[in-house]
Structure formats: structure tokens, C-alpha cells
Amino acid sequence: MQKQAIYWLKAQKQAIYWLSAAAIFLALLYTVSGVLLPFVLGAAIAYLLDPVADRMERWGIGRVWAVSIISLVGVLLFTIGLLILVPTLINQALQLVNTVPSLVEQLTNWARDSFPELSDEQSQMRQTLNTTLTNIGNAIQSRGGELIGGLVGSAMSVVSIAMVLFIAPVVAFYLLLDWDRMVRHVDDLIPLPRRAEVRRIFAEIDQTLSAFIRGQGLVCVVLGVFYAVTLMLAGLNFGLVIGFGAGMISFIPYVGTLVGGVAAIGLALYQFWGDWLHVAIIVAIFLIGQFLEGNVLVPKLMGGSVGLHPVWLIFAISVFGALFGFVGMLVAVPVAAIIGVLIRFGLQKYKEGPMYRGPSNML
Template sequence: MALPVKDQIKYWGIAMAVFLVVLWALGDVILPFVLGGAIAYLLDPVADRLQRAGLSRVLAVSIITLVAALVFILLILLVIPTLVKQTTALINTAPALFERLQAGLTARFPDLIEPESTIRQQLQAIGETIQARGGELINGVLSSAMGLVNIIVLLVIVPVVAFYLLLDWDNMIAKIDSLLPRDHVATVRHLGSEIDRTLASFIRGQGTVCLILGTYYALGLMLAGLNFGLIVGFIAGLITFIPYVGALVGGALALGLALFQFWGAVELADGDTVTYATNWLRIGIVGAIFALGQFLEGNVLTPKLVGSSVGLHPVWLIFALSVFGSLFGFVGMLVAVPVAAVIGVLIRYGLGQYRDSLLYQGQSKGR
């Protein structure tokens, strides 16, 4: 005899509450395991495909691990040092960039910005704030959970966890399936497949889109001669999973830096006359790079790699990231998207059940 619905809701509610309490209590302790599990989930289709090609699971996982290690070493040697260097340089040069903006505005609009005007003082304060906050951020990262020792621990534990989870992934799924309540096994399997489809479409697909666009933006901006092009491309690619936000934030940052770099970059002195030469072509190229990237994202990459039936609204993603990030820190931000996907699937299932119920259809259902 099945448990009453009220008892089932009570027990599942208690399980969810325990999960949230454990997530909040453990915090950064479970970070390596969350990252390892995420990596194993992302790479499981690759391992399955290699198995279908005739390789054993152990050999398939070993090949994936070797390739991932080589890629990681290349990133460490080629990309990450430059990325850190550009980030630090951008933070340190922010006041100088704002001073240059002040000088340009003062030269072109002398009546608008006086030496002691409020606008000038605000621009200077913004630059100093960015530098101060940026320095605090870097110091906080180096002295907190992302300190050197913890980074080394992550570099050691995460690959090990990912390797063993990927090796036993199919066995774990089969074990979990065997523990499902028998009265609801069909429903839970259906919801599980919907959740997996949503996560696969969004995380795997959108992750690929972020990687492609981030690489495109970084290379394009660097070839265009924009200072800090790598860090701008990294930022734009990182937040591309929120539609339009990545292009808008990255485009605004890139165009702002382009104006600082190419607006009045050359001064030609003719007696007492100083002429500011603005390289509008370079500025236009930077804008065109992001316009083309937005076109490719909306018309080629997202339809092909993500699809249109994922069902994760940008506002819902921002809300989930904000709530879980504030409650559970960095680990909360990592689990925010999967949890948002799960909740979205459950809400859609609940709405479907509601539309089929007497509460929605009323007496017309029986006619």
C-alpha cells in the first residue's frame, strides 16, 4: 500500500531541507566534489561514445583524462598567465583611463567640464574605486578559499574525483534507479530524462557556445589591436549563457576601452594648435566584432548547439544565481543552474498535471 500523498510530500520536503542545510554547512568543503561531479557529467557522453566505438570504459576514461590534462597544461602555459596579467593591468590602469577621458572631454567640451566640476570629480572617483575594489578582490581571492594551498588541493582532488565518478557514472545511475520508489518509478524516470535533457542542452550546449564566442571575441579584439582584448573576450564569453547580457556587457566594455585607446590617440602639434586624431576605423572594427558575434550566437550557434526548448528564462537564471550565490557562496553559484533547471522541469510538470485536473478543467472534463 502506497504512502498517502501528504506523507510523501512531507518526507521529500524533509529530504530537500536536509540537502540545503548540508550544502550551506559544508560550503567550500564540497567544492572539489561539486566540480568533479560537474566535469564527470559533462564528459559522460564522450565516454559513452568511445565505448560504443569498441573501447572499454577504463580505456575511454583514461583517454579523456589524458586529453583533458594536455589541454589544461596548454592553458596554464599559454593563456592563464596572460589573462591574469591583463586583469591586473586593467584594474591598475583604470584611473589613468578615466583621466584620459577627462582630458579628452575637457579638450573638446571646455564649458562642460571644468577642472573643479562635479562630473570631473565623479569620473576620478570612479577610477579610484575600480582600482581599490579590484585590488581588494585580488587580495581576497589570494587570501581566502582560492588561496595557493586550496588551488593546489583543487588541482589534485578535482581530477581524481572526476576520474572515478566518470568511471562509475553508469553504475551510479543504475544504483540510483534501483532505489526509486516503485510506485512512482515511471514518473521519476520521465522527470529525470527531462531534467537531463534540459541540463544537457543548456550546460553542454551553452558551455560550448560560451567557449566558442569567448575565443572568437578574444582573438578578434587582440587582432584588432585592442588592449586587454583577452580579458574582455573572457568576460564576454563567460556570461554569454545569459542571452544578450554577454554581448552587451562585453561590447560596452570593449567599446569603452576602444574609445580610451583610439579616441584622440594621436596628437599632431602645429605651432600652438593640437589636433586630436580619432581612429574611427578601429573603433568600428571593435563594434563590428561584437555585432557579428551576436549574429552568430542568435542565428547559428545557439539554435544548433542549445536548441529552443530548454526553458530556462534569463530572468530565472539571474534570480537563481543571485539567491544561491548569496546563500551558499561560490558553491551555490555552481549548483544554481542545475537546481534552476530541476525546478523549471518540476514546475512545467506540475502545470501539466494542473491542466489535466478537475481543479483547472472543472466539470467540463467529465463531459
């Protein structure tokens, strides 16, 4: 009994310590969330690119030169995307929003012409339905541009665009340059009796983050490019924005394919009505994309399961987004991964402890 009491006192002290640390972290994050965006982006970029810099070092390139080359290539790709891709995406998104009322009107006319057998007694129902659809279309048109602008503005309202564009790359450059040194300093501060255990936890956290962020990021980019290019080649209006959007939300299994597929197939039915070959091509594109995601991209780029359930991700993104805005959405996935690893570690310790095994069966 004395051994069990001592064990629980230690466990209680550790729980209080870590809960206090988590509360302080969340309080600091909430307090300074207004200026964190460029630093969070810079840290994320440095974390993502550190394996590339390490590999270049193994090729015999110095760390400074490796980071400089990576930075120049990154700036070049970002500039190309900013000048070519982003304006096209925004333009197609605004066109899609402005086209919704006419789509609704033509859909209503098609329904009236295709089903003339509806009796006069149902005319009021049809009128109500038409009015409702028209109001929805007008609301989307009037609020759609505002919504898109709000999404962009919410991301940029944390700090000015200049700070994000200039400070984030600078932060990423210096963090990437000193990444290995910072890791060694942190490792040196770990208490010696717990160093092996803490290293194992950090290794699992890094493996989870690496598999999910780097792997799933590549999966989203590849799927976004695949959907956008194939939908445009198939002749679908707004194929670029629908395909790119479907790829970017594919970090939640099946959601990207479902949302993008419904939108694309719905537009295809409207645009190619009667030309069932084109509609079948659009359906086939998303079936092929889902097959590639599940059987090629995820196994090759992410390996096995990373232990992050989609519901847990949705919950984390929703909570952190509501509490901390855009910055919270950026840190939601890493924090969710860390919490998942710590919960698994805590469950392992629980199963090794006296409450689960009994005081006489402690390892």
C-alpha cells in the first residue's frame, strides 16, 4: 500500500506539472496569437525542409549553402505560384460564386421543362421552390465574394501581408540553419534519468508529425494537381478551383474526394447534360483519384498509420480555430499529434502501474 501511495503521489505531481505547462502554453498562445503567424509559418517551413537540408549535407554541401539553395528555390517557386496560380484560382472562385444565380435559374427552368406533368395545383409549391432556390443563389452571390475576401482577410488580418511575406521566410531561413543545433541543445537539457524515455517520446512525435505533415502534404499537393489538371483537360468549367480545393482538403480521408466529386459531378451534369461520356469522365477522374490516394500515394508517401483519426483532426482544427483563429488552425494538427502520442504513452504507463496490474504485479 505504501508503494502504491508513493506511486500515485508521484503521478499526481507529474500530472499537475504537465497540466500547468499545457495551460501556460495555451494562455501564451492566446495572448500572442495576433503576432504569431509569420513565426508559426517559418517554423513549419523549417521543420518540413530540414530533411532536405540534412540530405544535402550528406552529399557534401555545407549547411549554409544547402539552406541558401533551398531558400532560393522556395522563393522562386512561391513567386511563380503567386504570379500565375493564385490569381487564376481567385478569379475562378469569384466567377463560380457569381455564376450560381444563373445556374439556379437554369436548373429551375430545366426542371419545369423536364417535368411538365406537374399539375396546376402544385404551382404554388413550384413557385415556393423557385423562390427559395433563387434566394439561395442570390445569397451565395452576394455573400460569396465577401466570404472569399473574409477567408483571405482572416488569414492576413493577424499581421500585415508584408510581415508574412518577408518575416516568415527570414524566420524559416535562420531556424533551418540552426535546426540541428537547437535539437542538440534541447536534448542536452533533458534530465539524465529520463533522457531515454523522453527521447523515445520525441522520436514518436517526430515520426507522427513527419508522416502526417510531410506525407499528407505531398498527398494533398499531388491530388490537387491531378484533379485540377484532369478536370481542366476534361473541359469542366471551374475545374481548376474545384480540383485544387478537393486536393487541399484530402488530409481527411474521403472528404476531399466526396466534396470535390459532388461539386464536379454536379457541374458536369449541368454543363454536359445529355453528353453522358463527359459526365462519366468526370466520375472516373475522382474514382481514379481515390484509388491512387488509397493504394499508391498514402502507402508510398506516408507508410503505415500515423495514429491520427479523422474525427480527432476535425475536432482539433475546430477547437483551435475557434480559440486562436487562423494561427490555431495552423498549430491544430501538430498539437493533436503530440497529444495523441502523449495519450498513448500515458495509457502505456497506466497499464504498467498498480491501478491496472495491482500493487503486487508491478513491473
